[in-house]
Amino acid sequence: MNCKQFVELVTDYFEGALSNEDVQRFEEHIDDCFWCERYLEQMRTTIDSAGRIDEDSISPDAKDSLLHAFRDWHSGQQPQVREPG
Amino acid sequence: MPAPRAMALPDAEIVAALKRGDEAVFMDLVDAYTPGLMRMAQTVVGDPAAADEIVQEAWFAALRGIDGFDGRSSLKAWVFRVLLNTAKARDSHSIAFSAAVGETEPAVDPDRFLGPNHRFPGGWMMAPSEWHGPDDEFVRGEIRASILRAIDQLSEAQRAVITMRDVEGFPAEEVSAALGISDGTQRVLLHRARSRVRGAIETQLGAVEPNTFALEHS
Numbered sequence: 001m002n003c004k005q006f007v008e009l010v011t012d013y014f015e016g017a018l019s020n021e022d023v024q025r026f027e028e029h030i031d032d033c034f035w036c037e038r039y040l041e042q043m044r045t046t047i048d049s050a051g052r053i054d055e056d057s058i059s060p061d062a063k064d065s066l067l068h069a070f071r072d073w074h075s076g077q078q079p080q081v082r083e084p085g
Numbered sequence: 086m087p088a089p090r091a092m093a094l095p096d097a098e099i100v101a102a103l104k105r106g107d108e109a110v111f112m113d114l115v116d117a118y119t120p121g122l123m124r125m126a127q128t129v130v131g132d133p134a135a136a137d138e139i140v141q142e143a144w145f146a147a148l149r150g151i152d153g154f155d156g157r158s159s160l161k162a163w164v165f166r167v168l169l170n171t172a173k174a175r176d177s178h179s180i181a182f183s184a185a186v187g188e189t190e191p192a193v194d195p196d197r198f199l200g201p202n203h204r205f206p207g208g209w210m211m212a213p214s215e216w217h218g219p220d221d222e223f224v225r226g227e228i229r230a231s232i233l234r235a236i237d238q239l240s241e242a243q244r245a246v247i248t249m250r251d252v253e254g255f256p257a258e259e260v261s262a263a264l265g266i267s268d269g270t271q272r273v274l275l276h277r278a279r280s281r282v283r284g285a286i287e288t289q290l291g292a293v294e295p296n297t298f299a300l301e302h303s
Binding site for chain 1: 106108111112115116119120123137140141144145148149191192193195198205206207208209212213214215216225228229232233236247251252254257272275276279280282283286287296
């Protein structure tokens, strides 16, 4: 396995989609190649950082209209109470 | 921002609370899912104003259809699926997932590797250099900005997959099911998207170095 091939297999490696032989060749390559070890680490950092992008918060107006929709939906769900008589 | 309280509850209890009309739980759910739903909606429709409307509609549709949630997927995955269906119903265009996989797209520019006649064919010529101090506040900011820009520039198919997998943290099976694609397609798109995002960070940080050893021993 060379470096050009290595970089194409990183996701398959993370996802457990490689054959046992390919896992072995992949890991042997990491042991021998300082740059690919670094590359693999950078892919981990990329995935990890993507999961920690601070999210934009929802606007108060949009929240308000969703809350109203929720109240309407819930009152529509309730069985209608009949006045006796 | 601390995780909203309701998110610690099992899905079945969240659903029961919604049916009881528990507004706090609903608002926690809105806070927790809406940013991701917005990102997904923008992936599918492009225009932010239209995405906003689709997210609102998706919430209405999710409430109306809550009895259809059977617990086979997570509640979050189910809400995302409602969103995708809402978007599809409004906008007849659908993402060309299979076509996107047909094109070849190397993870790293082939020119960065040594050629077939070199002593180390396929080895790095312009190698990745260290991302100095990813724990550093400034570098973290640069990485974050690169990721957001890079995700924006991906194809729709790649953007949909990386948003669900890496930004929102869904497992592979839920992403394949929600997008209606095979595991293999999901993996190929994810790989290309991640590779591009890594490349964007590297470019932003200027983190490339020549493999002087190989170049001197050719």
